Amino acid sequence: MAEIQARLLQIAHTIEANADETLSLEQLAKQAAVSPYYLQRKFREMFGISPREYQNAIRIQRMKQLLRQGDTVSGAIYAVGFGSGSRVYEQVNQKIGMTPSDYRSGGQDMHIAFAVRETVFGLLIMAATERGVCFVHFGESIASLIQALHTEFPNALLDPTPDAVSAELDLWIEALELYLASRGPRPDLPLHLRGTAFQVSVWKFLMSIKEGQTMSYKQVAEGIGSPKSYRAVANACGANHIAVLIPCHRVLRGDGQRGGYRWGEERKVRLLEKENPRKIT
Secondary structure (H helix, E strand, C coil), X not given: CHHXXXXXXXXXXXXXXXXXXXXXXXXXXXXXXXXXXXXXXXHXXXXXXXXXXXHHHHHHHHHHHHHHCCCCHHHHHHHCCCCCHHHHHHHHCCCEECCHHHHHHCCCCCEEEEEEEEECCEEEEEEEECCEEEEEEEECCHHHHHHHHHHHCCCCEEECCCCHHHHHHHHHHHHHHHHHCCCCCCCCCCECCCCCHHHHHHHHHHCCCCCCCCEEHHHHHHHCCCCCCHHHXXXXXXXXXXXXCCCHHHEECCCCCCCCCCXXXXXXXXXXXXXXXXXXX
C-alpha cells in the first residue's frame, strides 16, 4: 500500500510540474508502472479526483494567480495550458470529487470550494462550504494539501473553480495571506466548524485568545469550565483543521514550552514571533 501511495504522489508531482502540457493517462500509467485503469481508480481513491481533473485544478489555480497579477484573460488561459477559452468554461462548470464508494458509504454530501496559495509560511490551502471556511492547512506540496482535504472530507464535491463560493473564497484566502505577511489585519471570517461539542467549545475558546497572548492547555480547560480535561483540550487542538483562524498555536504546555503543532514547530514559533516578537526568544 505504501509503495502505490508513493507512486501516486510522484504522479501528482509530475502533473504539477507539467500542468501546462498534454499528459495522457497512458503516459502517466507507464511512469507509475501500472495500467491506466488501475491508475485512474487508485488516484481517485487517494485524492478524490482523477489525474485529468487534478491537472485542470492546478491549471485553474495558476490561471487565477496570473489574472491577479494582471495578465489578460486570453494570455492566462493559454499560459496554463488550456487550448481554448471554451475548455476553461467547461472546467469551471465541472464539479469534481465524490467517488461511487463515497456514495455507498452513506456519508454527508458537501460542496467544498478550495484554493491554494504560496504564503510567507509556505503553501496554504483554504476550503469553504456555503456556511464558511472549513479547512486551512499548511503543506509542502499541492498534492499533499488536496489529499489532506479529501481525507478530511472523503464524501465531498471538491471544486477548485471560480463559482459563487470560491469567488468569495479568493478574497478570504487573500486576506489571510496578507495577514501572514504582516500587511493586513487578522481576517474575521465565517467558519464552518465540524467536531464534537467538546471540540467546538475548545475551538471557540481559542478564538477568544487575543493576538500576542498565549495560554496553557490547563488554562483553556479551566476557561471552558472543565478544569480536569486538559488532555482532551490538547487532543482538540490537535484535531483542529483550520490553521491560524482557530489559533491553536497560542496554546503552550504547562511548563511554558511551545509543545507540538500539526503544521510543524517552526511554523508555530514563527506565528508566535509574528504576533508578539518581544515574547518569543
